[in-house]
Amino acid sequence: MIGEIITQLIRFILLIFVQVLVLNQIEISGELNGFIIPNLYVLFLLMLPVNINKILLLFICFLTGLTVDIFGGTAGMHASACLVLGFFRPGFLHLIAPREGYETTLKLNMAGMGGSTFLIYASTLILIHHLVLFLVEAFTFLNFFELLLRVITCSISTLLLTVLSQFLTQRNREVAK
Amino acid sequence: MRNFFVLIRKYNFFIVFLLLEVVSGVLLVQNSTYQRAAIVGTSNELVGQMYAAYSNVTDYLILGETNRVLAAENARLRKADSSSFYDPKFEIMKVNDSLGLQQYEYISARVINNTVTRVNNYITLDKGSLQGVKPDDAVIGSTGVVGIVKDVSEHFSTVMSVLNSNYKVSSRIKKNDYCGSTVWDGDSPQFAQLFDIPSHAQVTVGDTIVTSAFSGIYPQGVMVGRVSEIGTSGESFKEIKLRLSTDFQKLSYVYVVRNLMKAERDTLEAKTLDVK
Numbered sequence: 537m538i539g540e541i542i543t544q545l546i547r548f549i550l551l552i553f554v555q556v557l558v559l560n561q562i563e564i565s566g567e568l569n570g571f572i573i574p575n576l577y578v579l580f581l582l583m584l585p586v587n588i589n590k591i592l593l594l595f596i597c598f599l600t601g602l603t604v605d606i607f608g609g610t611a612g613m614h615a616s617a618c619l620v621l622g623f624f625r626p627g628f629l630h631l632i633a634p635r636e637g638y639e640t641t642l643k644l645n646m647a648g649m650g651g652s653t654f655l656i657y658a659s660t661l662i663l664i665h666h667l668v669l670f671l672v673e674a675f676t677f678l679n680f681f682e683l684l685l686r687v688i689t690c691s692i693s694t695l696l697l698t699v700l701s702q703f704l705t706q707r708n709r710e711v712a713k
Numbered sequence: 714m715r716n717f718f719v720l721i722r723k724y725n726f727f728i729v730f731l732l733l734e735v736v737s738g739v740l741l742v743q744n745s746t747y748q749r750a751a752i753v754g755t756s757n758e759l760v761g762q763m764y765a766a767y768s769n770v771t772d773y774l775i776l777g778e779t780n781r782v783l784a785a786e787n788a789r790l791r792k793a794d795s796s797s798f799y800d801p802k803f804e805i806m807k808v809n810d811s812l813g814l815q816q817y818e819y820i821s822a823r824v825i826n827n828t829v830t831r832v833n834n835y836i837t838l839d840k841g842s843l844q845g846v847k848p849d850d851a852v853i854g855s856t857g858v859v860g861i862v863k864d865v866s867e868h869f870s871t872v873m874s875v876l877n878s879n880y881k882v883s884s885r886i887k888k889n890d891y892c893g894s895t896v897w898d899g900d901s902p903q904f905a906q907l908f909d910i911p912s913h914a915q916v917t918v919g920d921t922i923v924t925s926a927f928s929g930i931y932p933q934g935v936m937v938g939r940v941s942e943i944g945t946s947g948e949s950f951k952e953i954k955l956r957l958s959t960d961f962q963k964l965s966y967v968y969v970v971r972n973l974m975k976a977e978r979d980t981l982e983a984k985t986l987d988v989k
């Protein structure tokens with residue numbers, strides 16, 4: 537139990553660092569400006585234990601979003617998006633659950649869930665998160681099509697990094713064995 | 714009341730969600746400096762230290778921008794340096810020769826602004842009326858003609874450069890004295906056209922073109938350029954392309970030439986024309 541908490545904490549710190557110091561600093565000039573903003577820190581929320589208390593999950597989501605907000609100076613934006621993610625996560629996990637239900641020791645990563653299930657799980661929740669994030673950021677439905685395009689391209693970039701990180705950590709684990 | 718608590722327990726997940734969503738909404742809407750300071754204040758120290766360490770790394774990435782800013786600052790400081798103040802000293806080169814009478818006087822001047830890319834190019838010099846520069850004085854460089862003074866202020870003067878479509882230099886072929894006029898075609902700053910040379914005149918590539926004294930502005934024999942191409946326009950005149958001897962793209966010091974007898978000559982010519 538303690539080991540699990542420490543693992544999650546390390547993952548949290550690592551992902552927040554990567555998000556704040558690397559990904560938030562990406563500036564792409566020209567046409568693509570604003571269309572590639574990966575939010576890799578979402579991976580932390582995706583990989584929280586499967587049987588986590590739902591209320592606790594909401595609070596963790598809120599605090600995670602708030603941390604990113606504090607560094608980005610965008611009070612409330614990421615927090616509300618993460619909350620929506622946390623709200624939909626239990627229901628969605630239930631929806632895609634295998635017939636016999638989840639084992640409590642199941643790791644919510646590519647190795648644990650299997651590639652395609654993890655992709656569906658991650659891409660859906662990332663899409664929800666980004667949709668809320670950009671809607672809250674824009675706070676308007678004007679230019680909705682362009683906003684949708686941004687949501688999709690940013691989600692894809694986040695998903696790419698998520699899958700990439702899965703491969704990286706997975707290989708390390710195999711080597712460690 | 715009991716039902717109310719049952720309701721809360723039943724939907725506690727949704728209620729917590731709504732509650733936190735409202736909190737973040739409030740944060741978002743009231744994103745005033747006070748709110749931001751209140752949130753950030755608790756972790757200010759941590760955030761500050763982290764960004765300090767971060768900027769140590771990123772400083773290397775923005776060296777280009779930093780260089781630009783420093784260069785701008787250098788320029789500002791240099792402006793305050795003594796070398797950037799106007800130098801009121803000037804020299805008029807005069808030769809007192811008892812055998813002849815002085816006709817031309819030379820004033821050295823520095824080019825402080827110069828264009829070559831427009832159709833009508835002008836040069837600005839750092840000498841003006843206080844140093845004796847007058848409109849219609851000729852300007853020559855060390856290798857050839859430059860232009861003619863157009864306007865004069867107390868300390869500066871503007872020069873209509875040869876690279877100006879409104880300007881004709883009266884020129885002649887040095888070896889056989891045929892006269893024509895040199896006009897810039899607005900194309901390359903290295904080449905100009907020589908017009909009005911009759912088609913029977915003997916011209917070969919490489920011939921020297923100098924100024925004629927017809928205009929009364931230039932001293933005669935100042936180098937204009939060398940013939941680089943010969944064509945024919947119509948039947949009676951040759952069309953000659955010449956390479957200008959002055960490199961306008963790196964002009965820095967020039968001489969303003971004052972014709973001391975210009976007034977005398979002008980009045981005489983005007984009188985003759987009046988009689989006609």
